[in-house]
Amino acid sequence: MIALYLVAAIAVFAAIRVIIEKNTARKLPYTNVMNFAVAGALVLLLDHPLSIVAAAAYFVGSTLEANAIASTYAGGMKR
Amino acid sequence: MLGEFLHILAAATISWILFVTVDIFFRLPEAGGVSGASAVARDIEAGGGALAGGTMMGNIVCSPDASAGTLLAACGVYAAGIPGGLAAALMVFVGNRICHDPGYAGTTGAVLATFVVYAFTLVGFSATDFIAGMVIAILTIQGLSHTHASRLLDRLWRARQ
Numbered sequence: 233m234i235a236l237y238l239v240a241a242i243a244v245f246a247a248i249r250v251i252i253e254k255n256t257a258r259k260l261p262y263t264n265v266m267n268f269a270v271a272g273a274l275v276l277l278l279d280h281p282l283s284i285v286a287a288a289a290y291f292v293g294s295t296l297e298a299n300a301i302a303s304t305y306a307g308g309m310k311r
Numbered sequence: 312m313l314g315e316f317l318h319i320l321a322a323a324t325i326s327w328i329l330f331v332t333v334d335i336f337f338r339l340p341e342a343g344g345v346s347g348a349s350a351v352a353r354d355i356e357a358g359g360g361a362l363a364g365g366t367m368m369g370n371i372v373c374s375p376d377a378s379a380g381t382l383l384a385a386c387g388v389y390a391a392g393i394p395g396g397l398a399a400a401l402m403v404f405v406g407n408r409i410c411h412d413p414g415y416a417g418t419t420g421a422v423l424a425t426f427v428v429y430a431f432t433l434v435g436f437s438a439t440d441f442i443a444g445m446v447i448a449i450l451t452i453q454g455l456s457h458t459h460a461s462r463l464l465d466r467l468w469r470a471r472q
Contacts, residue, residue, distance in 0.1 A: 234315050235443035242446050246454050257354035260372045261453035268382055268449045272442040275386040284390040284399055288383050292375060292406035299373040299410050302347025 236276045243269035256305050260298050267294040318436055322444030323451075326381050329427060330420055330448065331467065333377035337416035340367040340468040344412050348373045355457045363468045364461030368453060374412035375403045377420025378452075382445040384424035389438035396425025 246266035253259045271291040275283045334340075340363040343349030348369030355365030371378055380403045387395030400421035407417050428441045452460045 234312070235319060235439040238319065238443045239446050242450055242454075246450070249454060255354055255358070257351045258358060258457060260351055261368050261457060264372045265446075265450050265454035268379070269446050272382060272386065272446050275389060276439060276442060281391040281395065284383070284387045284395050285402070287386050288399060288402035288406070291379060291383060292402065292409060295373070295375055295379065295406065296410055299345060299347055302350055302369070302373055303345055304347075306346040306350035 236273065239269050239272045239276060243273060257302065260302055263294075263298055267291060267298075270294075315437075315440070318440040319443045319447070322431070322436060322440040323447040324444075325427065325431070326378075326385075326424070326441060326445040327448040327451065329424060330376070330378040330381050330445075331452075331464070333380075333420045333423065334367060334371070334416055335464075335467055335471050337377070337414050337419070339370045339376060339414070339416060340364060340464060342366065343373075344370050344414065345373050345410075355461050358458060360458045360461030361465030362461075364464030365457070367464050367468070368457065368461060370412075371449075371453065374410035374414075375406040375417040377416045377424075378445065378449050379403060379406075380417045380419070380421030381424040382442065382449070384421045385428045385438055385441035385445055388425060388428045388432065389442060393425060393429055396428065397422070400425060 249262040271287040351369030352365035383399035384396040387399035403417040403421045
């Protein structure tokens, strides 16, 4: 039970850091922490063997989004 | 209550050592896998951090690495035992390919973590300890001080070279 509260608290903490941070690129590591915490909370909340699929789908999707934001911020694809 | 808390702290330490070792072994601080990872590294360096450490942090943001592998493997072991952990490793592998990551740090980390987490469940730990532990471990790298975390990773990277 402590695990779930701890993970949820870290998610909220990371979300606040994302909002406070001004630099776009430096927001992303905080977003990353939030995504870790949300993926962990998903599995801790859903008591089902397939919850791992939900967590992995959420995590890979959110990482891909962070990747896209960072690459766009870096100037997009060089042709 | 206190016992569970101590288990989580121990799991956090184990996960931290596991994912930093695997990431540094797979040379994540060397170069940005995608342009976005290099951009994160550049801005962390501009904020007073170290470039190699920033590059590793950028790579962690942009593709599932050993830290993501450890988290998802712990989730997999919690949900479905060793088969769950290996399923998580497969999903990390697919995630790496989707994120245009040429490396295998995530997949290797997930497979290793599956067996590490399972071994610790045999000696009184719970897989949930490792889920919370891994979230604490990533918080110490990505969520507290980018300057200090990147300098620490830079020092470890120099030691590996």
